[in-house]
Amino acid sequence: MKTEELIALRRRFHQIPEIGFNEFKTQQLILEILEPMAREYWKIKLWRTGVLVYIQGSDPQQTLAYRADMDGLPIAERSGIETFASKHENMMHACGHDFHMTIALGVLSHFSSNQPKDNLVFVFQPAEEGPGGAKPMLDEQVLKDVWPDQMVALHIAPELPVGTVSTREGLLFANTSELFIDLKGKGGHAAYPHTARDMVVAASHFVTQLQTIVARNIDPLDSGVVTIGVIQGGTKQNIIAESARVEGTIRSLSIESMTEIKRRIEAIAKGIEAAFECELTIDYGSNYCQVANDSTLTKEYMSFASQSPNLDFIEAPAAMTGEDFGYFLEQIPGFMFWLGVNSPYGLHDARLLPDEAAIQIAVSHLIEYFTWKMEQA
Ligand SMILES: CC(=O)N[C@@H](CCC[C@H](N)C(=O)O)C(=O)O
Numbered sequence: 001m002k003t004e005e006l007i008a009l010r011r012r013f014h015q016i017p018e019i020g021f022n023e024f025k026t027q028q029l030i031l032e033i034l035e036p037m038a039r040e041y042w043k044i045k046l047w048r049t050g051v052l053v054y055i056q057g058s059d060p061q062q063t064l065a066y067r068a069d070m071d072g073l074p075i076a077e078r079s080g081i082e083t084f085a086s087k088h089e090n091m092m093h094a095c096g097h098d099f100h101m102t103i104a105l106g107v108l109s110h111f112s113s114n115q116p117k118d119n120l121v122f123v124f125q126p127a128e129e130g131p132g133g134a135k136p137m138l139d140e141q142v143l144k145d146v147w148p149d150q151m152v153a154l155h156i157a158p159e160l161p162v163g164t165v166s167t168r169e170g171l172l173f174a175n176t177s178e179l180f181i182d183l184k185g186k187g188g189h190a191a192y193p194h195t196a197r198d199m200v201v202a203a204s205h206f207v208t209q210l211q212t213i214v215a216r217n218i219d220p221l222d223s224g225v226v227t228i229g230v231i232q233g234g235t236k237q238n239i240i241a242e243s244a245r246v247e248g249t250i251r252s253l254s255i256e257s258m259t260e261i262k263r264r265i266e267a268i269a270k271g272i273e274a275a276f277e278c279e280l281t282i283d284y285g286s287n288y289c290q291v292a293n294d295s296t297l298t299k300e301y302m303s304f305a306s307q308s309p310n311l312d313f314i315e316a317p318a319a320m321t322g323e324d325f326g327y328f329l330e331q332i333p334g335f336m337f338w339l340g341v342n343s344p345y346g347l348h349d350a351r352l353l354p355d356e357a358a359i360q361i362a363v364s365h366l367i368e369y370f371t372w373k374m375e376q377a
Helices: 003-015 024-034 097-113 134-138 199-217 255-276 295-307 325-331 357-376
Strands: 042-047 050-055 063-069 119-125 150-157 164-167 170-173 175-184 224-233 243-252 279-283 291-293 312-315 334-340
Touching: 003 024, 003 097, 003 357, 024 042, 024 050, 024 097, 050 097, 063 097, 063 325, 063 357, 097 119, 097 150, 097 357, 119 134, 134 325, 150 164, 150 325, 150 357, 164 295, 170 334, 175 199, 175 224, 175 255, 199 224, 199 243, 199 255, 224 255, 243 255, 255 279, 291 295, 291 325, 291 334, 295 312, 295 334, 295 357, 325 334, 334 357
Parallel strands: 063 119, 063 150, 150 334, 164 312
Antiparallel strands: 042 050, 050 119, 164 334, 170 291, 175 243, 175 279, 224 243
16 A cells, blocks of 8 residues: 555544444444455454454465554544544544554555465454453454464554654553442532532542552552543532542552552542441453563564664663553563654543654554564564
8 A cells, every 4th residue: 555545544544433342434444445455365354343354375384463453532632633533523543543453454455465475364453442352352263263373563652753663572561450439428408518428529538549559559669550530420519419430540560569559449448438428339340461572572573673774663661551462462472562653742632643654664664574574484
């Protein structure tokens, strides 16, 4: 695919962001693009809203895979784009999955006119932002039938310049857990607080006390995050709120710290129940394991990328982002790397504006990498 075609395709994806396991239009667009590319040695399979493409190699010694995530986020776009902003109200591709899918299709387009020596699998995976598509997909026959020997994924990095890639051996992304807490008290008239159990006050204390966990309970040499992204409660300014809801995410580098954070959340919740005479129900939603890059393959890739004449390679620090690609890496050796897209605004920001020049760079880089890997086998 030419650069202009890749950019046009990315813009089509950008206009139709869909929430996890609702990527129906996205799936259709992928199938539309794949249709003229498919060859007799290709198999295209659907899994829920995802798509798997298997390309039989001409003389296969191994099966290499690339994973692209598909879902958007519930964010009202403020990127300033006039011609191709999201058409879905309060939805945005604010985590680069429009880039990830376009890059996959660009690489596939190359292998449509050049049959690879080894087998290739392209996984378009739904629901990375939640509730997680990787874990259930790993249990499905559709993936078991084409089980890869190695798997690679990339993620856009707004803070890195275009023309750079970055990764590290071992732990790249954190362990994560979602957090949903419902508080139930007793509503009442604003003028009679003593007859009620106010959940706006209880939720405020709860959120404030959660801030002590990372500061006071986690080893400063480890890392943890407790972020509350949503706090809801009440119906009117002069009615005491009977209920409230708090939603967030927990992150840690070590599994021990994740256990400790959850233990402390539960203890603080009990304290809030006693102090404010209410009930708290905790739901941890979906949990993602860490993204741990395979040492040998990552070292080999880092050496390949460092020698690439068209790219700069930067060694990455570990990040507190989460990614369910970690589940693939638990069972299939591989790695994830960052792709520089130079946006002044970061991931999950309504103003994210990645530079589209990075798309062609990534397509060429992955074609070169896969071709080189096949020559080594
Ligand atoms: C790369 C990225 O931004 N990933 C998301 C993954 C979300 C996991 C889950 N829904 C949670 O919030 O814990 C991230 O927020 O890091």
